[in-house]
Amino acid sequence: MEFKEFKDQLDELKNIISNGIAYFSAWQGLMVEDEISAQALNRYRGFFLTARNALLWSALMQFAKIFDHDSRTVSLRNLLTTAKNDQKNLTPYSTEKNLLDIERKIDASESLLKRLKGFRDQRLAHHDATVTYKVPILYGEVKKLVEEIKSLYNSLRLGHDRSTIAFDHLALESGKHTSEVVRIIREEKDRALRSIKKSDMDK
Numbered sequence: 001m002e003f004k005e006f007k008d009q010l011d012e013l014k015n016i017i018s019n020g021i022a023y024f025s026a027w028q029g030l031m032v033e034d035e036i037s038a039q040a041l042n043r044y045r046g047f048f049l050t051a052r053n054a055l056l057w058s059a060l061m062q063f064a065k066i067f068d069h070d071s072r073t074v075s076l077r078n079l080l081t082t083a084k085n086d087q088k089n090l091t092p093y094s095t096e097k098n099l100l101d102i103e104r105k106i107d108a109s110e111s112l113l114k115r116l117k118g119f120r121d122q123r124l125a126h127h128d129a130t131v132t133y134k135v136p137i138l139y140g141e142v143k144k145l146v147e148e149i150k151s152l153y154n155s156l157r158l159g160h161d162r163s164t165i166a167f168d169h170l171a172l173e174s175g176k177h178t179s180e181v182v183r184i185i186r187e188e189k190d191r192a193l194r195s196i197k198k199s200d201m202d203k
Helices: 003-030 035-042 045-066 076-085 096-108 110-124 139-161 167-202
Strands: none
Touching: 003 045, 003 076, 003 139, 003 167, 035 045, 035 167, 045 110, 045 139, 076 096, 076 139, 096 110, 096 139, 110 139, 139 167
């Protein structure tokens, strides 16, 4: 693989990661914990329940893509393998040790990644009659994986062209805008309640 093609695939992988982070951050913003916000969103549960599911499933689909083994795909695993085979040309600012460190960190998450792949293959891309993954995917695990993904990608990118991507800005923006939507829905509910109370008092 040539340097430019490697860079182009890194950019494609960046987009996959960015989409996953945006979906996950928006989903987090809709998983409100305070009762007032929950009641406000519940007034439109037909929409918000659907939105939550769609955002979470989309996020998990993107995260699964990042670690895909299929040689036809753009994935962190495949780019790492390619870099290891031509380290001097594709990741000139890295070392073999740096690449091995990335590989070891991926291997350390293998249990979660297998479950994520199983969920993607058997419930998102298809809906198999039986499933092979038995242990559920936990919120805390996915949240930790997101941080790992950002770190692993930037480690590989740094070795390629000495640049990094500020993924945190995207997460903050997505979370902020989702919180703003929740605030607007809460205020709309409050106005409706005040209107009802005023109507009752006028009777």
